Amino acid sequence: MVSSGLEGVVVADSHISYVDGQAGRLILRGHSLEQLEPWTFEEMGAMLWQRPLTGLGEARLRVAPWIRELVPLATHLSPIEWLRFALDRLPSGTSIDWVAALGVALALRRNPQAQPDPGLGHVEDVARMAGLTGSDGLRRYWVCVAEHGMNASTFTARVVASTRAGERAAVSAALGALQGPLHGGAPGPVLDMLEVLESHPDPAAWFAQQLRDGQRLMGFGHRIYRVRDPRAEVLRRACQSLPGLQQKLAFAEHMETLATQALSAHKPGRVLQTNVEYYTALLLDALGLERSEFTAVFACGRVLGWLAHIFEQEAEGRLIRPEVRYVGPMD
Numbered sequence: 001m002v003s004s005g006l007e008g009v010v011v012a013d014s015h016i017s018y019v020d021g022q023a024g025r026l027i028l029r030g031h032s033l034e035q036l037e038p039w040t041f042e043e044m045g046a047m048l049w050q051r052p053l054t055g056l057g058e059a060r061l062r063v064a065p066w067i068r069e070l071v072p073l074a075t076h077l078s079p080i081e082w083l084r085f086a087l088d089r090l091p092s093g094t095s096i097d098w099v100a101a102l103g104v105a106l107a108l109r110r111n112p113q114a115q116p117d118p119g120l121g122h123v124e125d126v127a128r129m130a131g132l133t134g135s136d137g138l139r140r141y142w143v144c145v146a147e148h149g150m151n152a153s154t155f156t157a158r159v160v161a162s163t164r165a166g167e168r169a170a171v172s173a174a175l176g177a178l179q180g181p182l183h184g185g186a187p188g189p190v191l192d193m194l195e196v197l198e199s200h201p202d203p204a205a206w207f208a209q210q211l212r213d214g215q216r217l218m219g220f221g222h223r224i225y226r227v228r229d230p231r232a233e234v235l236r237r238a239c240q241s242l243p244g245l246q247q248k249l250a251f252a253e254h255m256e257t258l259a260t261q262a263l264s265a266h267k268p269g270r271v272l273q274t275n276v277e278y279y280t281a282l283l284l285d286a287l288g289l290e291r292s293e294f295t296a297v298f299a300c301g302r303v304l305g306w307l308a309h310i311f312e313q314e315a316e317g318r319l320i321r322p323e324v325r326y327v328g329p330m331d
């Protein structure tokens, strides 16, 4: 029975990013991830889209009244479901509106009366409207996670774009793919794990027991990387830059060492190293975000990469239509 999860299957040629899983490198249109650390959200978007993100501030102003009206209708939705709901109900729009809408929806869910300030950068404005403790950590996070090859949500976006369904439908589908715990959903459980470990007398024994019980350690392992995810280091540095986080960071670094030792003892044949979600958890928590919001915050940054792939698919791609091998009964 083939259930490969398409591992190793190339579905498209792309000019957007290269995830080098053996060397632990991420290259975005010829720039290494580390070079991009000081960039703004707008610069990152312009590089990925190959055109300026003109009018993002005005787009926030344009979408905010629509989204504000929707907030009372959506109290039962999780933050990621809320982003999809808000996006799907905008009257119309362009690429820049979809980017604006996700950031504004994230902020207005926390603070429905907030007003966009088009004079500010996107990250500064969203952080201000959402009442976060600062914006530079969020900028570093969104730049770091904006794009990452053919992951599940990006693939979903490309499949939908390949049917010529349009940008909004493709972004909306990508949000759906992101909702599952195996893609984007780990940082909340990472924090839960670190909290348990803080009061545990023997963290190394706890890790070993979890693995014996068949549990996965959240924030570790990756489909492509066979070394430490390079984004983990960029986000660890982002945590270092935040005041007041030093003690928690030192503890997390120590737990990272113990966890990777436990994983290598448990699965000597497979390298299971720290992934992007581990330090994301610390960073987003320090910014004042709720655990339940983490995946939605990720989506607000990753939308840049989704749209870059949607443009590429629409410009160059064919309808994506793979096959399955039928193994059921014949008539």
Ligand code: ACO
Binding pocket: 005, 181, 182, 183, 184, 185, 186, 211, 215, 216, 217, 218, 219, 220, 221, 222, 223, 224, 267, 270, 272, 275, 276, 277
């Ligand atoms: N803890 C313990 N065991 C693990 C872990 C982990 N974190 N990750 C993988 N393994 C084990 C699996 O149980 C499996 O063992 P088996 O062969 O005995 O069944 C083996 O390693 C291979 O794992 P797969 O699930 O085949 O690896 P895959 O590439 O499909 O999965 C994934 C990658 C989903 C990220 C996995 O490593 C995982 O579940 N990690 C924990 C959740 C997590 O951190 N998710 C965030 C991922 S990053 C992102 O989405 C951008």
